[in-house]
Amino acid sequence: xxxxxxxxxxxxxxxxxxxxxxxxxxxxxxxxxxxxxxxxxxxxxxxxxxxxxxxxxxxxxxxxxxxxxxxxxxxxxxxxxxxxxxxxxxxxxxxxxxxxxxxxxxxxxxxxxxxxxxxxxxxxxxxxxxxxxxxxxxxxxxxxxxxxxxxxxxxxxxxxxxxxxxxxxxxxxxxxxxxxxxxxxxxxxxxxxxxxxxxxxxxxxxxxxxxxxxxxxxxxxxxxxxxxxxxxxxxxxxxxxxxxxxx
Amino acid sequence: xxxxxxxxxxxxxxxxxxxxxxxxxxxxxxxxxxxxxxxxxxxxxxxxxxxxxxxxxxxxxxxxxxxxxxxxxxxxxxxxxxxxxxxxxxxxxxxxxxxxxxxxxxxxxxxxxxxxxxxxxxxxxxxxxxxxxxxxxxxxxxxxxxxxxxxxxxxxxxxxxxxxxxxxxxxxxxxxxxxxxxxxxxxxxxxxxxxxxxxxxxxxxxxxxxxxxxxxxxxxxxxxxxxxxxxxxxxxxxxxxxxxxxx
Numbered sequence: 130x131x132x133x134x135x136x137x138x139x140x141x142x143x144x145x146x147x148x149x150x151x152x153x154x155x156x157x158x159x160x161x162x163x164x165x166x167x168x169x170x171x172x173x174x175x176x177x178x179x180x181x182x183x184x185x186x187x188x189x190x191x192x193x194x195x196x197x198x199x200x201x202x203x204x205x206x207x208x209x210x211x212x213x214x215x216x217x218x219x220x221x222x223x224x225x226x227x228x229x230x231x232x233x234x235x236x237x238x239x240x241x242x243x244x245x246x247x248x249x250x251x252x253x254x255x256x257x258x259x260x261x262x263x264x265x266x267x268x269x270x271x272x273x274x275x276x277x278x279x280x281x282x283x284x285x286x287x288x289x290x291x292x293x294x295x296x297x298x299x300x301x302x303x304x305x306x307x308x309x310x311x312x313x314x315x316x317x318x319x320x321x322x323x324x325x326x327x328x329x330x331x332x333x334x335x336x337x338x339x340x341x342x343x344x345x346x347x348x349x350x351x352x353x354x355x356x357x358x359x360x361x362x363x364x365x366x367x368x369x370x371x372x373x374x375x376x
Numbered sequence: 377x378x379x380x381x382x383x384x385x386x387x388x389x390x391x392x393x394x395x396x397x398x399x400x401x402x403x404x405x406x407x408x409x410x411x412x413x414x415x416x417x418x419x420x421x422x423x424x425x426x427x428x429x430x431x432x433x434x435x436x437x438x439x440x441x442x443x444x445x446x447x448x449x450x451x452x453x454x455x456x457x458x459x460x461x462x463x464x465x466x467x468x469x470x471x472x473x474x475x476x477x478x479x480x481x482x483x484x485x486x487x488x489x490x491x492x493x494x495x496x497x498x499x500x501x502x503x504x505x506x507x508x509x510x511x512x513x514x515x516x517x518x519x520x521x522x523x524x525x526x527x528x529x530x531x532x533x534x535x536x537x538x539x540x541x542x543x544x545x546x547x548x549x550x551x552x553x554x555x556x557x558x559x560x561x562x563x564x565x566x567x568x569x570x571x572x573x574x575x576x577x578x579x580x581x582x583x584x585x586x587x588x589x590x591x592x593x594x595x596x597x598x599x600x601x602x603x604x605x606x607x608x609x610x611x612x613x614x615x616x617x618x619x620x621x622x623x
Contacts, residue, residue, distance in 0.1 A: 154393065237495075
């Protein structure tokens with residue numbers, strides 16, 4: 130029996146046009162596409178002839194085992210993720226689980242992650258050293274998240290926050306802002322982007338003090354500037370220093 | 377006269393197949409393509425009918441002014457960058473300079489940055505909270521870089537290093553590793569990727585102690601694991617915690 134192949138593919142932040150040529154070609158080459166229900170709907174339109182395997186949210190381990198088992202059985206499988214599978218996506222779990230199965234060829238095809246996609250909508254907030262932090266404490270103790278927020282603030286990193294809120298954690302962004310406000314100016318330029326690259330895309334630039342009292346949901350990515358970040362004509366921009374060098 | 381448009385476009389880490397559909401369509405719609413000489417060569421092949429404007433390395437301000445002036449004059453211009461224009465790219469500088477010109481429509485189209493592209497080659501190192509730090513001190517004082525390295529190590533972030541070395545700074549990665557080794561275990565799993573998505577792509581997984589004595593060049597992106605990062609069948613993988621939760 131021929132050996133299978135498992136691609137772990139990032140679709141980018143928004144619609145089908147955000148996919149890279151490599152991602153598209155890899156999906157085309159597969160018989161089976163696996164993924165979280167919501168993203169797979171997008172693929173049904175683009176690739177109507179593929180067999181589609183889905184599991185709902187929170188069933189990450191099941192979803193990855195399903196994809197691995199198909200590949201181990203000799204099929205070509207595309208496991209798709211929104212954004213980049215290598216950032217809070219399925220790439221790591223696939224490699225961890227693959228260790229339990231007979232050897233199978235795995236290839237990760239990166240996509241544009243929400244931090245990069247959201248930054249492009251807001252302007253250019255991530256032009257200097259930055260941190261990516263998830264506020265979800267489902268898999269990470271809150272104390273660790275808190276420690277990282279403080280370290281990021283003290284070292285003046287730009288910060289991109291994933292999972293800033295959920296039904297069970299409506300006040301986590303507020304908690305995070307309170308921690309940051311102890312180490313950063315309340316006037317620090319911040320931004321939020323909701324539904325990046327999707328219908329209803331919405332971006333807002335505000336101060337850190339205002340961000341604290343801004344309601345956000347799980348479809349929002351949050352950006353907190355460093356001490357140099359400015360608002361320019363409604364855009365959030367962190368200078369890299371090219372112009373300052375010329376002075 | 378009709379108003380022009382300036383796209384700032386990320387080509388992704390490697391060849392033309394790493395471009396998104398949105399990036400490709402935007403370039404197609406433009407009359408003029410501007411960029412750093414090396415990346416523009418790739419475009420000459422893909423888009424032979426475009427007028428091409430180039431400036432060499434280090435002429436970033438000139439290059440952005442050139443693109444802005446064409447757009448202000450009413451033309452449709454694509455300013456292209458390798459990777460993501462929003463991460464150590466031209467997006468920020470374009471917005472800073474645009475402030476000096478008559479209003480012009482600017483749109484940033486993100487691409488896969490070297491941290492995400494390199495992570496996909498190595499396995500899945502960026503699955504948990506991470507920092508992106510450039511070791512170039514051309515525009516940033518070394519003391520600030522040092523402070524960020526220490527903060528990232530102490531808060532146990534995964535770290536992705538851009539510009540780990542250059543002709544004038546052959547020992548900067550060694551200096552950075554010495555700082556990290558004061559706060560992290562020498563056995564920490566690390567990785568390097570050279571020529572991501574290009575001819576001669578090369579990835580290596582090693583310990584932090586080994587990384588210290590590994591020569592790298594300006595085409596290399598470096599990854600330093602957090603305390604949970606492991607080597608699994610030759611891949612660098614940072615567990616997110618899904619399997620640990622099941623225990």
